[in-house]
Structures are given as C-alpha cells and as structure tokens.
Amino acid sequence: DTEVTQTPKHLVMGMTNKKSLKCEQHMGHRAMYWYKQKAKKPPELMFVYSYEKLSINESVPSRFSPECPNSSLLNLHLHALQPEDSALYLCASSQERPPLRPGGYTFGSGTRLTVV
Amino acid sequence: TQLLEQSPQFLSIQEGENLTVYCNSSSVFSSLQWYRQEPGEGPVLLVTVVTGGEVKKLKRLTFQFGDARKDSSLHITAAQPGDTGLYLCAGEGTTSGTYKYIFGTGTRLKVLA
Numbered sequence: 001d002t003e004v005t006q007t008p009k010h011l012v013m014g015m016t017n018k019k020s021l022k023c024e025q026h027m028g029h030r031a032m033y034w035y036k037q038k039a040k041k042p043p044e045l046m047f048v049y050s051y052e053k054l055s056i057n058e059s060v061p062s063r064f065s066p067e068c069p070n071s072s073l074l075n076l077h078l079h080a081l082q083p084e085d086s087a088l089y090l091c092a093s094s095q096e097r098p099p100l101r102p103g104g105y106t107f108g109s110g111t112r113l114t115v116v
Numbered sequence: 117t118q119l120l121e122q123s124p125q126f127l128s129i130q131e132g133e134n135l136t137v138y139c140n141s142s143s144v145f146s147s148l149q150w151y152r153q154e155p156g157e158g159p160v161l162l163v164t165v166v167t168g169g170e171v172k173k174l175k176r177l178t179f180q181f182g183d184a185r186k187d188s189s190l191h192i193t194a195a196q197p198g199d200t201g202l203y204l205c206a207g208e209g210t211t212s213g214t215y216k217y218i219f220g221t222g223t224r225l226k227v228l229a
Binding site for chain 2: 040090092099102103104106108112
C-alpha cells in the first residue's frame, strides 16, 4: 500500500460547525504532515508529527487542532473557521523527519474545504 | 531564510513544443524533489536528485541538479496535454542546524492540443 488516503474529499461547513479531516497511511512512515494550499499557490506547512508526537506547529490558529491517534492516522479538527480558511488541505507522509535518506513526501488527494 | 524561486510562473504552449522550468535558490540543498499536481489532487512525486550535476530522465522529462546543489531544472520534450499541471520543486536541507523542507513557488503549465 503506497497511498495516503484522505477523507472527506469535499467539505462545506459553517463558521459555527465542528468537523474533522482524516488521513491514513499504511506505508510505515513515521512522519506525517498537514499542509494548506490556496488556489495556484504552493502548499504551506501547518503541522508536523514525528513518531506520533507534534514536532512543528507553524503558528497555526487554535481553531485548527491536529491529532495523531497512532502511527497510521492523522486528524485535523476544525472549529469556528473563517471563510478565508477555505482551501485544499493536504496530508502527507515521509519515512522519517529528518530523513535517513532523501525520498520526498507521499501526498494524499486532499480535502477541498469551503467555509460559508 | 531558504527560498526556492521557480520560473516561469506560468507557461502556455502548444502540443509538441519543448520547455524548461527552473528552480533557483541562493542556499545549498542536500536533495531536491520535483512534483506535479493536477487540479483538485495532491502533488505527485516525480523525481529526487541528490548529487550535484546529477541528471535523471523520466520518459520525456529530464531533471538536472546544479553542480553547487543550489538550483535545478526540468526539461520536457514534445509536451503533451497530459503534462498540464502545477510543477513544484522542493528542497531539503538544514538551516542553523534545523532540518527544513521548502517548496518552490510553482510553475503552472498548460499544454494546448
């Protein structure tokens, strides 16, 4: 299994809603990431989990709350979002961080989030 | 701060033409990756280059890592509509002892049939 699976693929939520994005990989990767990507821009790093511990939070607002229940799963809990948070949210994984050898990331297909 | 600038930002060409995309930085990277991203999908890894001067070929795509490991290029021969997408370079390295993985600014390619 060489995939990163993200659900849901599309999500529309109101500013008062609570929702969660899910990400799963079974490649044995020990580093997992959340990225935010606005239209026609490169991905922006939000969070890094390494060996199931949060190692990087790129000053992300607290309305985004990551969770890593186990080495295969990564969640992003959303609460009280703003319309400007609408974007493609990408999950990625890599063998380790920092890597023992270069190899790049495996990305999921993303969740297209629209906040209304 | 490590930055990766890609050029051009946008490129629209006819099927069959050749093109080159550049990824430049003033910083040294230990490796560099190229990704292609189609609309509504995540980036897909195309190649990793590690050694200065390294050249890798993937069908009609040729990737080169600069001798000083500060820059890279992607050359596409006889472009096809299926090559349309956002091309991203990404470099990994260390800044002040901290590991960093930096995405380039992106090149949006459109190949017209």
